[in-house]
Amino acid sequence: xxxxxxxxxxxxxxxxxxxxxxxxxxxxxxxxxxxxxxxxxxxxxxxxxxxxxxxxxxxxxxxxxxxxxxxxxxxxxxxxxxxxxxxxxxxxxxxxxxxxxxxxxxxxxxxxxxxxxxxxxxxxxxxxxxxxxxxxxxxxxxxxxxxxxxxxxxxxxxxxxxxxxxxxxxxxxxxxxxxxxxxxxxxxxxxxxxxxxxxxxxxxxxxxxxxxxxxxxxxxxxxxxxxxxxxxxxxxxxxxxxxxxxxxxxxxxxxxxxxxxxxxxxxxxxxxxxxxxxxxxxxxx
Numbered sequence: 001x002x003x004x005x006x007x008x009x010x011x012x013x014x015x016x017x018x019x020x021x022x023x024x025x026x027x028x029x030x031x032x033x034x035x036x037x038x039x040x041x042x043x044x045x046x047x048x049x050x051x052x053x054x055x056x057x058x059x060x061x062x063x064x065x066x067x068x069x070x071x072x073x074x075x076x077x078x079x080x081x082x083x084x085x086x087x088x089x090x091x092x093x094x095x096x097x098x099x100x101x102x103x104x105x106x107x108x109x110x111x112x113x114x115x116x117x118x119x120x121x122x123x124x125x126x127x128x129x130x131x132x133x134x135x136x137x138x139x140x141x142x143x144x145x146x147x148x149x150x151x152x153x154x155x156x157x158x159x160x161x162x163x164x165x166x167x168x169x170x171x172x173x174x175x176x177x178x179x180x181x182x183x184x185x186x187x188x189x190x191x192x193x194x195x196x197x198x199x200x201x202x203x204x205x206x207x208x209x210x211x212x213x214x215x216x217x218x219x220x221x222x223x224x225x226x227x228x229x230x231x232x233x234x235x236x237x238x239x240x241x242x243x244x245x246x247x248x249x250x251x252x253x254x255x256x257x258x259x260x261x262x263x264x265x266x267x268x269x270x271x272x273x274x275x276x277x278x279x280x281x282x283x284x285x
Contacts, residue, residue: 004024004025004026005022005023005024006022006023006143007020007021007022007023007143008020008021008022008023008143008144008146008147009021009147010147010150010151010154011147011148011151011155013151013155014151014154014155014158016098016101017097017098017100017101017102017104017105017154017158018095018096018097018098018101018154019042019096019097019098019101020096021093021094021095021096021143021146021147021150022093022094022096023092023093023094023143023146024086024090024091024092024094025090025091025092025141026089026090027089028089029064029088029089030088031086031087031088031089031090032085032086032087033084033085033086033087034083034084034085034086035083035084035278036081036082036083036084036256036257036278037075037081037082037084037276038081038082038217038255038256038276038278039077039078039079039080039081039214039217039218039255040077040214040218041077041099041204041211041214041215041218042096042097042098042099042101043074043075043077043096043097043101043102043110043205044074044075044094044095044096044097045072045073045074045075045094045095045096045097045102045121046072046073046074046075046092046093046094046095047070047071047072047092047093047094047095047134047137048062048070048071048072048073048090048091048092049069049070049091049092049138050064050065050066050067050068050069050089050091051063051064051065051069051071051090051091051092052064052065052067053071053073055073057080058080058081058082058083059082059083059085060073060075060082060083060084060085061084061085061086061087062084062085062086062087062090062092063086063087063088064087064088064089064090070134070138071120072120072121072122072124073119073120073121074102074113074119074121077204077205077206077210077211077214079206079210079213079214079254079255080254080255080257081255081256081257081278091138093137093138093146093150095150095154099170099204100163100166100167100203100204103161103163103203104158104159104160104161105154105157105158105159106123107123107159108123109202109203110202110203110204110205111201111202111203111205124157127157129153129156133149133153136149137149137150163203165189165191166199166200166203166204168189169185169189169196169200169208170204170211170215172185172188173185173208173211173212173215174212174215174216174219176212176216176219176240176241177241179241182196182197182208182209185208196208213251213255214255216240216241216242216251217251217252217255219240220236220237220239220240220242220248220260221276223236223239223240224236224264225269233248233260233261233264236260237260248260256278263278266278
C-alpha cells in the first residue's frame with residue numbers, strides 16, 4: 001500500500017508548526033486497508049472526501065459514500081494504538097501538526113475540540129475560505145499542488161498564540177535522563193501543580209504525565225530507526241532511559257499492543273519515517 005501514500009513538506013513559513021502533509025488515494029472500489037497507528041505527540045488532522053465513518057475509542061473506519069461530502073477529523077494524543085479500517089475508493093488528506101502546531105490555527109483550546117478518541121473537527125467550517133479550500137484541494141491529484149493549496153489556507157488561518165512557559169516545560173518533560181518530577185517542573189515556573197496540569201492539557205490535549213510517556217516512546221522509536229550503534233532492544237531501552245527493561249516492555253505493550261521486538265518487526269516506515277504504521281491487511285488498489 002505504501003505507493004498510495006505521498007508525503008509533502010510544508011512551505012518554510014509553516015515548518016515551525018507542521019511536520020508534513022500526506023495523501024492517501026485509491027480509485028479502486030474494492031480497495032481495503034487495515035492498519036494500526038500509534039501514539040504520537042503530534043496531532044493528525046485528516047480530511048476525507050465522499051466517505052462514511054464509524055468510530056470508537058479503539059477503532060476508526062472510513063468507507064466510500066455515494067453522498068458527496070467533506071469531513072475532517074483530528075486524532076488525539078492517544079494512549080493506545082488505533083485500528084484504522086479503510087474500504088472502497090478513498091481520497092484523504094492529512095496535516096500532521098507538530099506538538100503545539102494546531103493551536104496556532106484554531107480559536108478555541110485544543111482540549112475543547114478533542115476527547116480521548118478521534119473527533120470530528122468543526123473549527124474551520126465557519127471560515128469564509130473553507131468551502132473554496134475544499135473545492136481546490138480535491139480538484140488536484142498532484143501532491144505538490146495539494147501542498148501549495150494547504151499552505152495557502154493555513155497561512156490565512158495562522159494566528160500565533162503565546163505559549164508562555166509551556167515550550168520550556170515540554171523540554172524539561174523530554175529530559176528523560178533527569179526525569180524531573182512534574183510538581184518540580186511546575187514549581188520552576190511558579191505555578192501550582194493544578195494550574196500547570198490544566199494549562200498543559202488545554203494546549204496539548206493530554207496531561208504532562210501522558211505527554212512524557214508518549215514522548216519517551218517516540219524517542220525510543222527514533223533511536224531504534226536512526227542510531228545504528230544501538231541495535232539490541234535492551235540498548236534501545238537504556239538509551240531511551242527506560243532503565244527497567246520490564247517497564248520498557250510494559251509501555252510498548254500499552255502503547256502498541258505488542259512487545260518491542262514484535263512491534264519493530266511489523267511496522268512500515270513512510271515519508272522519511274515521519275509515519276509509522278503496522279498494516280494488517282492491504283490491497284494495492
